[in-house]
Structure formats: structure tokens, C-alpha cells
Amino acid sequence: MTDNKNKDVDAFSGVETTGHEWDGIKELNNPLPRWWLYVWYATIAFSILWWILMPAWPALPGFQGNTVGVWNQSDRAQVGEAVGELRSARIENAQKLMSASLEEIEKTPELQQFALAMGESSFGDNCATCHGAGGRGAIGYPMLADDVWLWGGSLDDIQQTITYGIRSTHDETRYSEMPAFGRDGFISESEIDDLVQKVLSLSGQEANTDAVARAEENFEYQCASCHGVDGTGDRTFGAPNLTDQEWLYGGDASAIRETIYSARNSIMPHWNERLDEATIKALAVYVHTLGGGE
Amino acid sequence: MYNNVTPPPPGQSALYKAREPIYPQLVSGKFRTIKWVVLVFALAVYYILPWLRWDRGLDAPNQAVLADFAGGRFYFFFLEIWPQEIYYITGLLILASLGLFLVTSLFGRVWCGYACPQTVWTDLFIAVERIFEGDRNARIKLDRAPLSVNKALRKVGKHIVWLFISFATGGALILYYHDAPTLFANFFTGDAEVSAYVFAGILTFTTYALAGTMREQVCTYLCPWPRIQAALTDEHALNVTYRWDRGEPRGAHKKNTSWDGRGDCIDCNACVVACPVGIDIRHGAQLECIHCALCIDACDTIMKRVDRPTGLIAYDTDKNVQARSEGKPAVYNMLRPRVILYAFLIAAISCIMVYGLSTRSTFELNVIKDRSPPFVKLSNGDIRNGYSIKLVNKKSEDREVLITASGINGLDLKIIGNDDTDKTIIMSGEHVDRFRILITVPEADKHKSGKHLIIEAKDVATGDIQSNRVFFAIPKRDD
Numbered sequence: 001m002t003d004n005k006n007k008d009v010d011a012f013s014g015v016e017t018t019g020h021e022w023d024g025i026k027e028l029n030n031p032l033p034r035w036w037l038y039v040w041y042a043t044i045a046f047s048i049l050w051w052i053l054m055p056a057w058p059a060l061p062g063f064q065g066n067t068v069g070v071w072n073q074s075d076r077a078q079v080g081e082a083v084g085e086l087r088s089a090r091i092e093n094a095q096k097l098m099s100a101s102l103e104e105i106e107k108t109p110e111l112q113q114f115a116l117a118m119g120e121s122s123f124g125d126n127c128a129t130c131h132g133a134g135g136r137g138a139i140g141y142p143m144l145a146d147d148v149w150l151w152g153g154s155l156d157d158i159q160q161t162i163t164y165g166i167r168s169t170h171d172e173t174r175y176s177e178m179p180a181f182g183r184d185g186f187i188s189e190s191e192i193d194d195l196v197q198k199v200l201s202l203s204g205q206e207a208n209t210d211a212v213a214r215a216e217e218n219f220e221y222q223c224a225s226c227h228g229v230d231g232t233g234d235r236t237f238g239a240p241n242l243t244d245q246e247w248l249y250g251g252d253a254s255a256i257r258e259t260i261y262s263a264r265n266s267i268m269p270h271w272n273e274r275l276d277e278a279t280i281k282a283l284a285v286y287v288h289t290l291g292g293g294e
Numbered sequence: 295m296y297n298n299v300t301p302p303p304p305g306q307s308a309l310y311k312a313r314e315p316i317y318p319q320l321v322s323g324k325f326r327t328i329k330w331v332v333l334v335f336a337l338a339v340y341y342i343l344p345w346l347r348w349d350r351g352l353d354a355p356n357q358a359v360l361a362d363f364a365g366g367r368f369y370f371f372f373l374e375i376w377p378q379e380i381y382y383i384t385g386l387l388i389l390a391s392l393g394l395f396l397v398t399s400l401f402g403r404v405w406c407g408y409a410c411p412q413t414v415w416t417d418l419f420i421a422v423e424r425i426f427e428g429d430r431n432a433r434i435k436l437d438r439a440p441l442s443v444n445k446a447l448r449k450v451g452k453h454i455v456w457l458f459i460s461f462a463t464g465g466a467l468i469l470y471y472h473d474a475p476t477l478f479a480n481f482f483t484g485d486a487e488v489s490a491y492v493f494a495g496i497l498t499f500t501t502y503a504l505a506g507t508m509r510e511q512v513c514t515y516l517c518p519w520p521r522i523q524a525a526l527t528d529e530h531a532l533n534v535t536y537r538w539d540r541g542e543p544r545g546a547h548k549k550n551t552s553w554d555g556r557g558d559c560i561d562c563n564a565c566v567v568a569c570p571v572g573i574d575i576r577h578g579a580q581l582e583c584i585h586c587a588l589c590i591d592a593c594d595t596i597m598k599r600v601d602r603p604t605g606l607i608a609y610d611t612d613k614n615v616q617a618r619s620e621g622k623p624a625v626y627n628m629l630r631p632r633v634i635l636y637a638f639l640i641a642a643i644s645c646i647m648v649y650g651l652s653t654r655s656t657f658e659l660n661v662i663k664d665r666s667p668p669f670v671k672l673s674n675g676d677i678r679n680g681y682s683i684k685l686v687n688k689k690s691e692d693r694e695v696l697i698t699a700s701g702i703n704g705l706d707l708k709i710i711g712n713d714d715t716d717k718t719i720i721m722s723g724e725h726v727d728r729f730r731i732l733i734t735v736p737e738a739d740k741h742k743s744g745k746h747l748i749i750e751a752k753d754v755a756t757g758d759i760q761s762n763r764v765f766f767a768i769p770k771r772d773d
Contacts, residue, residue, distance in 0.1 A: 031311035033511055106711050113728055134680075136667035145680070146670045244673040289710045291670055291680050291732050 094278040102155035105285050112285065119286025122279050126271065127287075135290045140249055140266055145290040148246045150238040153294040159284040165270035166238065173270060176237040181222065182261030191218050196257045202231040202242045203251060313511060315437065316572040318420060319430040319564075323591025332408045333417055341462070344469035350374070351690055353724070361471050373651070376688065378658075385647045389640060396636040398526040400628060401609070402533035406523060407586035412512050415463065415505035419456055420570065426452040430567055456506045457498070464497025510571035514582045524581065529612040530627050534585045536565075536576045536607050539619035544576075547600065558602045565589035565607055575607055657693070658686035659751040659760035669767040675737035677768050683729055685751060690723040694754040697731065701747040702766060704739040708732045718754070733766065 008017045010028055017026040050056065054069040068074075093114045097105060105111045124133070130141040137143030142150065151161055151174055164172045181187050187195075197211035198219050220229065226239035233241035240248060249255055249264050271280060287293070346358035348371055355362060360369040368375040368383065375382050397404055406413060426448045427433045439445055468490050469477055480486040481494070504512050513520060527533060541559035559576070566574045568589055571582045575589045587609070594604040614624035664680040672678055687693055696718050699707045708714060710730040721727050733747065745768065750761040 033515060034310040034312045035508070035511075036515070037310040109711065109727065109729070112711050116730075132666065134664055134666035143667070143670070145667055146678075147672045241673070245675065246671070246673055289730055291678055 097278045097281050102159065102281065102284060102288075105281065106155070106288070112289075115282040115285040116289060118279065119282035119284075122275065122283050123286055126275065127283070130268075135287060140264070142248055143246075143292075144287050145292055146246065147292045147294070148241070148244065149292065149294065150233075150235065150240055150248075152235050153288075153292050155284055155288050155293065158287050158293070159280060161268070162275075162280050162283055162287075163270060163272045166268040167265055168267060168270040170270035170272070174238060176226070176239065177265050178226070178259075178263040179222075180261065180263040183263075187218060187222065191215070192257060192260050195219060195223070195260055196253050199231075199242055199256050199260075200253060203245060204243075205251070314572065316510065316570065317430040317433045317567070318570040318588070319567045319592070320424060321564075321568045321588050321591040321595065323594055325587035326591045329408060329417060329586065329588075333414050336409065336411075336414050337418070341466050344466065344474040348372075353690055355473060357473055359470060360473075363471065374688070376686070378686075379654070382647065382651070385643060385650075389643055389647070392636055392640045392643065394523075395526055396633065396640065398523050399528065399531055399630070399632050399636065402527045402531045403520070403523045403583075403585040406513070406520065406584040407534075410519075410584075412504060412517070413584060413586065415459075415501060416509050416570065418459065419505045419509075422455050422459070423452055426455070453506075456502055460498045460501035460506070461494070463501040464494045464499075467497050468493050510582065510584075513571060513584055520581055520584075528632075529616075530630055532609040532611060532626075533579065534575060534583065534587050534590060534607065535610040535612065535615055536578070537605070537610060537615055537618070538576070538578075539615055541576070541606050553602070558597065558606050560596070560600060562596055564592040564596050568592035579612070655758065655760065656688040657751075657753060657758050657760055658684075658688075659749070659762055660684040660686075661749050661762040661764050663764050663767075669769060671769060672734070676734050677737070678732055678734040679766050681731050681733065681749070681764060683731055683749075683751075685719065685721055685727045685729075687721040687723060687725050687727070692723055693721050693756075695719045695721055696752045696754055698750045698752070699731075699733055699747050700750070702735050702739065704736045705747070706734045708734070719751075735766065735768075 008019060008026070009015070010017055010026065013028060015028045015030060018029045020027045051067075052069065053071045054073050055066050056069060058066045060067060093111075096111055097115060097118075100108070100111060105115050123131075123135075127135075130138070131144055132138055132141070135144030137145075142148075147153070149157070151157060151166065161174065164170045164174065166174050167177075179186060181195075182189065182192050194211040194215035195218055197207040198215035201207035201209075201212045219231075223231075226237045227233050227242055228239075231242040233239045245251065247255070249259055271283075275283070343359050344357065347356050348358040348369070349356055350369070354374075355365075355367075355369060357369065358371050360367075362369065366377050373382070394405055423433070427436050436445055436448065465481070468481075472490070477486055477490060481490060508516075536559075538557075541557040544557050544559035544561045547553070547556070547560045565576070566589075568591070569575070570586065570588065571584055573580050573582050575583065590605075590607045590609070593607040597604045597606055610624075611626070614626070617624055660683070662682045662684070664682070668679075670678045670680070683697070685695060697707065697709060698717065699705055707717060708731065709717060709719065710732065712718075719727065719729065731749075745766050747764050747766050748761050749764055750759055752759045
């Protein structure tokens with residue numbers, strides 16, 4: 001409380017001024033409480049302590065990127081630990097998934113909910129890139145929510161497809177190969193044109209009846225062994241049904257022509273090396289419940 | 295009016311200021327009594343509430359007031375609030391703030407003066423201080439005295455009791471979050487969760503710091519409420535007011551001399567020494583003032599002693615003090631537009647809440663339509679949409695629920711996991727069930743009857759029906 005006689009005191013408020021003056025306006029000196037200052041000192045002390053305990057200084061030469069601090073704190077290690085804890089917390093349900101049959105999973109509400117939650121997130125990470133969110137599909141990538149299945153839509157079929165893939169590099173993969181009739185010269189261009197009309201007629205679309213008649217012999221000879229004489233396909237070979245209105249690569253004349261000319265043998269990778277069995281089971285249940293499951 | 299008040303004394307110069315100790319003197323009077331009653335009542339409610347029981351049947355907690363974070367429930371006597379009903383809490387908070395607005399516009403900052411926890415606990419801590427160190431003069435003397443055994447014992451005793459009260463305060467708060475008797479027992483045997491000790495510790499420390507050492511500085515520097523409340527009160531609100539029209543000019547008064555030509559204020563400083571925030575109410579309305587009315591009691595005591603009418607400092611409105619000084623009659627205008635508006639809003643929101651609470655169901659249905667894909671065209675041309683269903687059963691018993699859909703001819707409903715003909719779900723009690731349904735409409739019927747469905751969930755036992763109206767998507771290009 002040293003009273004300085006030279007201090008300027010504002011007459012109206014009785015508060016001392018700081019001595020600063022702008023255009024006749026003086027700044028009052030209303031000091032903060034001192035504990036406020038102490039709190040500030042405490043934060044400084046805390047920050048120094050923090051430098052010592054925690055990783056703080058990045059890009060320091062000789063410190064391998066950053067100072068590590070004496071606590072050896074590492075976000076990466078913590079995340080790893082948290083993931084490990086999550087895994088062990090889930091192991092009980094995952095084991096139930098492993099021991100239950102796919103049908104049992106679907107019939108037991110708790111298991112079904114667990115499998116759907118697990119399946120949905122794995123689907124988003126692994127499958128949705130090609131098959132779309134909710135399995136809505138895209139040209140060349142089958143829709144999984146409808147009732148059209150190239151290789152079968154039962155729970156076991158779906159599980160097998162996910163596990164080993166289609167035309168994948170796995171030994172047990174499902175495999176078939178449609179010949180490139182035009183590119184490899186099996187039949188002539190005009191014969192292909194006629195076959196296009198035949199396929200259009202099979203699916204109930206408008207077609208040239210003369211061309212369809214000309215194509216009958218070729219269809220029986222080249223196509224029927226896989227797609228059937230009536231064109232309804234065969235799941236043993238993953239041969240699509242040509243009489244419905246669902247098309248993997250498009251159902252108009254030009255798309256059909258391209259399919260016959262060059263063939264379409266798309267590949268789905270096998271997932272058994274990347275996903276564990278419980279995840280694949282959950283995925284099978286999820287895909288099955290999207291709506292198309294048989 | 296500023297010409298009639300004396301300015302406060304000059305402050306000292308420093309960048310940061312040490313707290314000037316305040317030694318409020320004990321007063322007695324009407325408002326002091328009210329404050330004791332409020333203090334005892336508020337503390338009693340706070341400490342007793344977690345111990346009240348409320349029977350909710352098997353498996354449900356029987357604590358009357360409980361915020362069960364682990365179970366995701368908030369229990370308040372007959373109310374049980376689920377996370378999705380958090381708007382009831384919002385409603386309560388809106389009611390609380392409107393109530394505060396109403397009271398503030400009528401009576402000024404009565405919340406600050408009587409009911410604020412900071413006020414209540416500070417008052418309690420000052421009372422403890424008085425027991426150990428005596429009233430104002432004794433405390434000043436003690437603080438100035440050199441350290442002695444007597445002084446040390448009094449100071450240590452005070453801090454021990456303060457810490458005990460602080461711990462009781464922090465400890466009582468955690469009882470609101472767990473079953474109180476269990477937690478109480480576990481706390482002292484070392485079996486409670488770490489978070490219980492951490493929060494009890496934090497609240498012990500904050501109570502001790504805020505009510506024991508920081509006191510009025512919390513109100514002046516930390517609390518935003520004075521600014522807000524100050525904005526809510528106006529010249530019609532009853533605030534603690536020095537009636538300068540009656541008090542000035544002030545000055546010492548000798549017994550048996552005339553009161554003519556002077557004010558009633560005898561400048562005895564009783565109002566100043568009674569003030570727990572260390573202000574002189576005669577300087578007019580101030581930010582620091584919490585309107586606790588202790589200066590009114592102090593002044594009234596003096597006025598009786600010098601045989602003048604009481605109420606030189608009183609709950610009064612700025613408007614009336616001004617009016618009296620101009621010789622006009624005082625008018626208390628309570629029924630103002632803002633008061634009516636607040637009262638109306640409180641009534642309206644209360645009605646909405648009561649309506650909501652009385653009609654709330656213990657059974658809820660939420661249907662979410664699949665967005666990707668919006669529809670699926672099956673190989674035979676039928677159109678199918680998928681829906682996710684969330685059923686909430688707030689009863690503790692299981693229920694059997696029948697799911698039906700209507701609105702489009704020929705539709706077929708299938709519950710995933712059920713056989714084709716089974717449209718029922720068994721829900722366990724106190725549970726939220728999630729499942730999927732698929733609705734298929736034959737190609738022939740898809741355009742015939744609208745694009746909306748009503749999905750109904752019916753409690754087979756009680757007949758309680760919950761329904762949702764949802765969209766049914768069909769391919770646009772076929773329209």
C-alpha cells in the first residue's frame with residue numbers, strides 16, 4: 001500500500017488512473033484480484049511440468065522426431081491398448097457367433113443384433129466400395145439387396161462367396177469363364193448381332209423375329225450349356241438368368257453385344273485372408289438380411 | 295441522483311490487488327431470519343434428497359432422485375426419464391429460467407441474495423468463522439494479533455470444520471449418481487469407484503475454495519449471473535435500495551436534537567460493516583451487491599434505536615425513490631407486460647409438460663426407412679423396401695408385439711429372423727429392440743394406393759398401439 005503522491009486520481013469515480021491519456025480520456029486502473037495472477041503462474045508451472053512429462057517439442061534434431069517426455073506417453077500405444085480391450089470385450093459375442101450356425105444367429109435376437117452391427121461396419125469397410133452402401137450394387141457389381149443371385153443366396157452360399165471369392169486366386173474359389181465369342185473369333189459379327197436379338201427376346205424386350213430365328217441354332221450350341229435352353233441360367237456356373245429383367249452389365253442391345261463379344265468375367269477377391277471367421281459370418285448374416293437372402 | 299451519493303474511496307495502485315478482507319458483522323432482523331430459514335431448508339433438501347426411497351418395483355432403483363448414467367436413466371420421484379426423453383429436462387430448465395426471470399423482474403436479485411448455493415454456503419462458512427473467531431471486531435483484532443496458541447487453535451479449528459462441511463457437500467453430490475446407502479458404505483470401506491473419490495475430492499476442494507476463501511469474489515469476478523440478472527431487473531423491480539431522498543443529508547446525530555433540516559442517515563456505517571460483499575449500499579446500485587438485505591436489518595436496528603421510522607434502506611424501486619424525491623407518491627407497478635409475459639410462458643410450458651407427461655407411452659415405435667438402396671426391384675417385378683425398426687419397452691415386464699403394415703394393396707411384410715407367417719416380436723422389459731422388416735408390394739399394385747405406409751406395433755396383451763407413417767419408394771422411371 002505505497003501511496004504515491006504523483007498518482008492521478010479520477011475525480012468522479014475516485015479510482016486511480018494508469019496515467020495513459022487519449023484525447024482527454026484516461027484509463028482507470030481497476031486491478032484484478034491477486035489470486036488471478038497466481039492462477040496464471042500456476043498454468044505456467046503446469047506447462048513446464050507438461051514439457052517434462054509428456055511429448056512436447058516436435059522436429060528436434062537428435063530426438064527422433066520429438067521429445068518423448070519422462071512418462072513415455074504414446075497415443076499410438078494407447079489406441080492399440082484400447083483396441084485390444086475392445087477385442088477382448090467382444091470376444092464373448094464373437095465366440096458365440098463362431099459356435100452358432102448361421103441360421104441360429106439369425107433366429108436369436110441378441111446374436112442377430114450383434115452380427116448385424118458387426119456386419120454393417122465390416123461391410124462399410126470392405127464391401128461397400130464395390131457393392132454400394134446397403135448393397136445397392138452398381139454396373140458390374142451385383143446388387144445384394146434383391147433376390148437375384150448368380151451363385152446362390154442362402155446363408156451358406158453367401159458365406160462361401162465371401163470366404164473364397166469369385167474367380168479369385170484362392171484354390172477353392174468359385175469359378176467360371178464365359179468365352180469372348182467375338183474377340184476370340186468363335187462366331188461371326190452377324191451371328192453375334194442375331195444372338196443379341198435372341199437375348200433381348202428372352203428378357204421380354206422388343207426384338208427382330210427374323211434375327212431371333214437365325215440365332216436359335218447358335219444359342220443352343222454356344223450358350224445353352226451354361227445359360228440353359230430356356231435361358232434361365234445355372235448357379236452351378238454362376239451363369240445369369242437371361243429371362244429376368246435384372247442385368248449386371250446392362251440389358252440394352254449394345255451392352256448385351258459387348259458382353260457376347262468380349263465376355264465379362266469380373267472378379268471378387270477372397271476375404272478369408274483378410275477377415276476373421278467371425279467377421280465373415282457376421283457379414284454373411286448382414287448381407288442375407290439386406291433382403292435378398294434365400 | 296449521482297450528485298447525492300459519495301464516491302467510493304480511492305483504491306490503491308497495483309497491477310493485481312490483494313483481496314481486502316471483509317468482516318461482516320452479525321445482524322439480526324427480519325431478513326436475517328429469512329436467510330437462516332432458507333439456509334437450513336436448502337441444506338436439508340440437499341442432504342436428505344438422495345436418501346429418500348421410491349418404490350419402482352423389481353430390478354428398478356428405489357432411490358427417489360437418481361441420475362443413473364450407467365443405466366441411462368434419470369429418476370425423479372414418479373418420473374423416469376429415458377435418454378430420448380431428455381426434452382423433459384430441457385423443459386424443466388426452461389421453466390427454471392423463466393421462473394428466475396419472473397422473480398427477478400418482480401423482486402430483483404432475490405436468487406443471489408437468498409437461494410444461490412454460493413450465498414448459502416458462504417453464509418454457513420461465515421457462521422462457522424464467527425463461532426471460532428468471534429464477530430467482526432474480534433475477528434479484526436485476531437487477524438492483527440501476532441501468532442499465538444489461541445490464534446492458531448481458532449484458525450485450525452475453523453479450517454477443520456470448513457473442510458468437514460466441504461467434504462459433506464462434495465460427498466452428498468455423488469450420492470445423487472448412485473444408490474446412496476450402497477455408495478455411502480462403499481465410500482468409507484474403499485470399495486467405491488475411483489470416479490466417486492475424484493468427484494468428492496473436486497467438490498470438497500471447490501466448496502472449500504469458493505465458500506471459504508473466495509466468497510464475494512466469486513460473485514464479483516467469476517459469476518456471469520449478476521450481469522444477466524442485472525439486465526433482467528429494471529426500475530420497477532424491488533431491489534435493496536438506500537432511500538437517499540430520506541437519508542440525505544447525512545451526518546452524526548446527537549440525542550434529543552431536532553431532525554429538522556437533515557436526513558435520517560446518521561452515518562453510523564452499520565450497513566457497511568454488515569455487508570458480506572464489502573460495499574456501501576448508499577453509493578447506489580452496484581454490481582457487487584447480491585441483494586441479501588442484511589444492510590436493511592442492520593439499518594432498521596439503528597433506526598429503532600434512534601427512534602426514526604425503519605426502512606431507510608429497504609426493498610424499493612428506483613422509480614419510487616426518484617418519485618418521492620420529487621414529492622410524488624410512490625406506486626408499485628407489479629403487473630407489467632414483462633411480468634405477464636413471463637407468467638404466461640411459465641403457464642404455457644407447464645401445460646405442455648403436464649400434457650406430455652400424462653400422455654407419454656411406456657411403449658414406443660420408431661421406423662427408419664433404408665436409404666440405400668431406396669427400393670429393390672425383384673426379378674418378378676415386385677418392389678421391396680427395407681425398414682429398420684426400434685421398439686422401446688419402458689415397462690419392466692416382457693411384451694408380445696404384433697407388427698402390421700397397411701396403406702398399399704397386396705403388401706407383404708416379413709420380419710427378418712422370423713418365419714414368413716410370424717409377425718410378432720417378444721420384447722424383454724426395460725429394453726430397446728432393433729430389428730429389420732421387409733415390405734414387398736406386387737408389381738400390379740405398386741401404383742394403386744399411394745406411396746405411404748402405416749406401420750403399427752400392437753401390444754397383444756394391452757391393445758396399446760403405436761404407429762408410424764413411412765414412405766414407400768418405387769422406381770421413378772416406371773411412373
